[in-house]
Amino acid sequence: METNIERYSLDKTAVAMQQPLSCGFFVLYGPQAATPQLLQLCAKLALKNAVRILDCGNRSDMHLVARELREITRDPAAAMLNIRLSRAFTCYQTEALLSESRSLENMPILILDLLTTFFDESVQKKEAERLFGNVLDHIQKISRKNPVFVGVKPIPELAADRVDLMYQLKEAADQFQQLQNTAQNTENEKYQQLPLFDSNPK
Amino acid sequence: MKTFLKGWILDIYEDETDGVRIWFITEENQRICLKQYLPVRFFAAGPRERLHQYCLAIQGTPGLLHLSRENKRDVFKPEPVCVLEIEMDNPVRQRLCFQRLKKDFPDLIYYNADLAVHIHHAARYHTFPLAFCSVTYDSENQEILNLEVLNSRWDVAPLHPVLRILEMEPSCDPNKKNPESLRLSYNHHTQQIRMSDPANVLNHINQLIEKIDPDLIQTKWGDDWLFPELLEMESTAGIPLKMNRDEERKLFWKKEITYYSYGQIVFRGREAHLFGRCHIDTKNAVMWSDYHLDGALESARVTTLPIEQAARVSPGSGISAMQMITALEQDVLVPEQKQQIEASKSALDLIQFDRGGLIYQPRTGLHCNVAEIDFTSMYPAVIINGNISPEVPLPDGLKPASSVLGIVPLTLKPLYEKRVLIKEKLLHFPDKSAPLAKSYTARASALKWLLVVCFGFLGYKNARFGRIEAHEAVTRGGREALLIAKETSEEMDCEVLHMFVDALWIQKSGCKKVSDFQPVLDEISRRTGMIISMDGIYRWIAFLPSRANDDQPVPNRYFGVFEDGSLKIRGIEARRRDVPVWIIETQLEMLNCLAKAADARKLPDYLPKAFRIFHNALEDINADRIPPEKLIVTNRISRKLCEYKAPTAAVRAARQLLEATGKNTAPGQKIRYLYTVGTPDVFAWEIPEPIQREQIDKSKYRELLARAAGTILYPFGINAKQISDYAHGGLQLNFFD
Numbered sequence: 034m035e036t037n038i039e040r041y042s043l044d045k046t047a048v049a050m051q052q053p054l055s056c057g058f059f060v061l062y063g064p065q066a067a068t069p070q071l072l073q074l075c076a077k078l079a080l081k082n083a084v085r086i087l088d089c090g091n092r093s094d095m096h097l098v099a100r101e102l103r104e105i106t107r108d109p110a111a112a113m114l115n116i117r118l119s120r121a122f123t124c125y126q127t128e129a130l131l132s133e134s135r136s137l138e139n140m141p142i143l144i145l146d147l148l149t150t151f152f153d154e155s156v157q158k159k160e161a162e163r164l165f166g167n168v169l170d171h172i173q174k175i176s177r178k179n180p181v182f183v184g185v186k187p188i189p190e191l192a193a194d195r196v197d198l199m200y201q202l203k204e205a206a207d208q209f210q211q212l213q214n215t216a217q218n219t220e221n222e223k224y225q226q227l228p229l230f231d232s233n234p235k
Numbered sequence: 236m237k238t239f240l241k242g243w244i245l246d247i248y249e250d251e252t253d254g255v256r257i258w259f260i261t262e263e264n265q266r267i268c269l270k271q272y273l274p275v276r277f278f279a280a281g282p283r284e285r286l287h288q289y290c291l292a293i294q295g296t297p298g299l300l301h302l303s304r305e306n307k308r309d310v311f312k313p314e315p316v317c318v319l320e321i322e323m324d325n326p327v328r329q330r331l332c333f334q335r336l337k338k339d340f341p342d343l344i345y346y347n348a349d350l351a352v353h354i355h356h357a358a359r360y361h362t363f364p365l366a367f368c369s370v371t372y373d374s375e376n377q378e379i380l381n382l383e384v385l386n387s388r389w390d391v392a393p394l395h396p397v398l399r400i401l402e403m404e405p406s407c408d409p410n411k412k413n414p415e416s417l418r419l420s421y422n423h424h425t426q427q428i429r430m431s432d433p434a435n436v437l438n439h440i441n442q443l444i445e446k447i448d449p450d451l452i453q454t455k456w457g458d459d460w461l462f463p464e465l466l467e468m469e470s471t472a473g474i475p476l477k478m479n480r481d482e483e484r485k486l487f488w489k490k491e492i493t494y495y496s497y498g499q500i501v502f503r504g505r506e507a508h509l510f511g512r513c514h515i516d517t518k519n520a521v522m523w524s525d526y527h528l529d530g531a532l533e534s535a536r537v538t539t540l541p542i543e544q545a546a547r548v549s550p551g552s553g554i555s556a557m558q559m560i561t562a563l564e565q566d567v568l569v570p571e572q573k574q575q576i577e578a579s580k581s582a583l584d585l586i587q588f589d590r591g592g593l594i595y596q597p598r599t600g601l602h603c604n605v606a607e608i609d610f611t612s613m614y615p616a617v618i619i620n621g622n623i624s625p626e627v628p629l630p631d632g633l634k635p636a637s638s639v640l641g642i643v644p645l646t647l648k649p650l651y652e653k654r655v656l657i658k659e660k661l662l663h664f665p666d667k668s669a670p671l672a673k674s675y676t677a678r679a680s681a682l683k684w685l686l687v688v689c690f691g692f693l694g695y696k697n698a699r700f701g702r703i704e705a706h707e708a709v710t711r712g713g714r715e716a717l718l719i720a721k722e723t724s725e726e727m728d729c730e731v732l733h734m735f736v737d738a739l740w741i742q743k744s745g746c747k748k749v750s751d752f753q754p755v756l757d758e759i760s761r762r763t764g765m766i767i768s769m770d771g772i773y774r775w776i777a778f779l780p781s782r783a784n785d786d787q788p789v790p791n792r793y794f795g796v797f798e799d800g801s802l803k804i805r806g807i808e809a810r811r812r813d814v815p816v817w818i819i820e821t822q823l824e825m826l827n828c829l830a831k832a833a834d835a836r837k838l839p840d841y842l843p844k845a846f847r848i849f850h851n852a853l854e855d856i857n858a859d860r861i862p863p864e865k866l867i868v869t870n871r872i873s874r875k876l877c878e879y880k881a882p883t884a885a886v887r888a889a890r891q892l893l894e895a896t897g898k899n900t901a902p903g904q905k906i907r908y909l910y911t912v913g914t915p916d917v918f919a920w921e922i923p924e925p926i927q928r929e930q931i932d933k934s935k936y937r938e939l940l941a942r943a944a945g946t947i948l949y950p951f952g953i954n955a956k957q958i959s960d961y962a963h964g965g966l967q968l969n970f971f972d
Binding site: 079086096110113120126130 | 341492493494572573574575576577578579580581582583585586696697703874875878902
């Protein structure tokens with residue numbers, strides 16, 4: 034089992050340059066919700082394909098993507114136009130965004146920081162769980178026709194009571210990968226280390 | 236029997252039996268409680284089948300008046316939506332009905348379902364706190380038959396009743412030690428009661444409240460210490476505390492919360508609310524230090540929030556309430572949860588649109604005769620002029636794309652105009668310290684904060700009428716306006732030294748007076764359609780570089796002296812809330828000394844005097860002459876204490892406090908501490924034992940002082956290293972000749 038996300042993304046990108054990615058529901062778990070790695074992947078995919086970003090944690094740093102592209106192409110602007118994105122700031126918007134995306138076909142989809150909006154203290158746990166159930170249903174539907182990469186970060190202490198969401202996500206995903214350096218994340222925050230994240234894919 | 240009164244609304248709240256209860260202060264200075272029938276409507280939308288099931292489930296609910304199918308306007312949808320209208324006879328029953336049925340029908344979309352009673356009332360009757368009303372009521376059952384508001388939220392000089400205010404304050408900070416007595420003040424009379432005898436305390440307070448019948452109880456630490464303490468006394472002494480004017484009601488507690496605001500974690504303590512009169516804990520009122528009671532009343536007036544709430548909450552809640560009232564008045568639905576999503580855009584579009592305010596780095600160093608000009612409430616002006624609202628086409632710049640005002644500009648326009656009028660009135664006060672001038676200043680400040688947050692609120696996740704594209708359109712308009720101002724200034728031979736979001740610092744050869752720059756201001760106003768005004772002309776101003784790198788200019792870090800000798804400082808130690816008072820005072824004293832220089836050429840005469848202030852302060856700390864309370868450092872804790880791997884000084888102090896007293900510092904709360912020598916190297920200020928002077932880490936404080944002095948002396952060629960060495964006795968500077 035490969036646990037190094039950088040190798041993972043590069044391998045996948047190499048595949049992407051040659052042939053379409055296979056459909057599926059891939060979760061990447063790590064600091065900053067594995068966003069740097071996902072955006073790096075996004076840059077490489079955007080060289081040849083349209084890419085869709087569904088940003089659920091206000092993490093679409095397109096300057097990072099532009100810098101990445103500048104190193105690998107003479108026309109980064111053309112690749113940037115291949116990337117379409119929408120942002121969601123509440124769990125209701127996340128649910129609505131994914132519901133609207135159910136009709137997408139044959140397009141790599143990156144979902145950034147999926148869980149963040151469900152940690153919102155102003156939304157009751159039961160309501161967050163209900164919406165997240167819908168979200169998983171949407172992603173599973175979308176992933177039948179598209180490769181879907183989902184980034185998530187460790188659950189912060191303040192939202193420790195919502196750990197079930199992570200269990201459900203792992204259960205629903207085709208593949209769940211954990212970054213090696215999750216325990217020493219770059220946001221310099223201590224998160225509750227969850228025992229369930231072994232490196233074995235489903 | 237039909238009876239008539241004229242009076243001001245003091246308090247309004249819902250009641251399960253009466254509908255709403257409204258307390259008036261009559262023209263005859265009486266306090267009277269009347270009740271009013273207030274049916275409330277809310278709406279549900281969703282698939283027809285589910286709505287049908289909802290109808291069946293709601294049948295028989297107590298208080299249900301009416302069910303019907305309607306077409307209504309949702310701001311985020313182009314066409315009217317088909318909704319189920321549910322009318323209930325009473326706001327309490329409406330809330331309970333909504334909460335009960337939402338559990339069974341979480342998938343439906345709800346509108347107008349969770350609005351506070353004052354919002355429904357304001358939308359229907361145009362009421363607000365301290366509204367002057369004409370009321371007809373039945374004197375037998377106190378039921379209001381007719382209510383008419385005779386003035387407006389937007390009156391610049393409203394007539395208020397004289398509020399009876401009772402102030403209650405413990406003899407010391409209860410976080411530091413148990414207060415021995417309580418100070419009670421009313422109408423310039425002060426009494427002191429000892430806390431040792433609960434029965435005596437309660438009897439005394441009850442008698443005083445009965446005697447003066449206050450409209451407002453203004454406390455210090457009332458929410459987190461005084462009221463809990465009094466309630467405990469109530470249970471031990473068996474004497475009921477009679478704080479409420481409405482004797483049927485008990486004290487209402489609002490729970491403490493921790494939440495994120497502008498990327499910062501904020502803690503708001505629990506709140507004790509009264510019925511029929513107001514309680515304001517000035518230590519738990521977010522903006523109290525900025526605008527006091529006059530500002531809080533102005534905020535309550537324009538937002539319609541109850542006075543107790545307006546004094547405590549952040550301005551965002553006020554803007555939210557105002558937008559909801561506008562929506563109800565326009566017959567637009569207020570969604571319980573916003574579900575609209577951002578339209579897809581390309582990565583290039585995101586880079587182009589998702590920017591903040593425009594900043595033009597300053598030319599560091601000392602400059603003379605510099606004019607600071609800024610746009611009056613720039614972002615609100617961009618919103619109003621550009622008609623930026625979630626439901627209307629957004630402009631590409633400053634010109635509106637639609638002529639019909641949207642919910643957001645419709646809400647802001649009277650607020651903006653009222654602030655401009657109050658500011659104009661203020662200009663005519665020769666003495667700004669006169670009571671009326673102070674009142675206008677406080678009210679203008681309250682309005683300013685509401686206007687400030689309205690822009691951020693467009694991008695706030697939980698704003699009912701927020702939309703990220705509208706938020707981006709505002710910053711786009713702001714950048715456009717600032718660029719126009721820059722180009723205009725340069726065309727008119729001004730040199731632009733610095734720009735920061737809505738302000739420019741400009742210089743023009745030979746121009747020293749306000750009138751010299753007036754043509755520039757007029758032309759910028761003409762080209763942008765927005766008011767730009769002169770903040771002042773600096774005799775001299777120093778723009779400072781980054782502390783880490785002298786070659787790197789940083790925005791909004793400067794100090795300067797206006798023509799009238801007043802100081803303006805930004806981004807330096809004296810503006811920071813975490814810096815000890817002693818350091819702030821010393822830095823300000825140095826600046827005030829330099830401010831005496833009539834012009835920049837005279838500055839060298841004052842530099843030795845300013846340096847002497849620094850030198851004397853060093854001698855004071857070395858000789859233990861600084862009281863410990865002036866050395867307190869204040870920091871906010873952003874996480875739970877157990878989450879820190881490498882604890883900062885503040886966290887070490889918070890842990891020390893926890894160990895010593897059992898008092899936890901929650902995320903968002905502040906901790907006060909001093910630096911000490913040895914281990915531990917901090918002393919939590921709220922630990923009851925006194926600190927010994929020899930414990931204080933003088934070296935640390937010398938260093939902090941040297942930094943603050945270095946900031947002031949940097950533009951005059953004295954570097955931070957020299958100042959630091961001098962502070963620690965490693966360098967002799969011959970400055971006093």
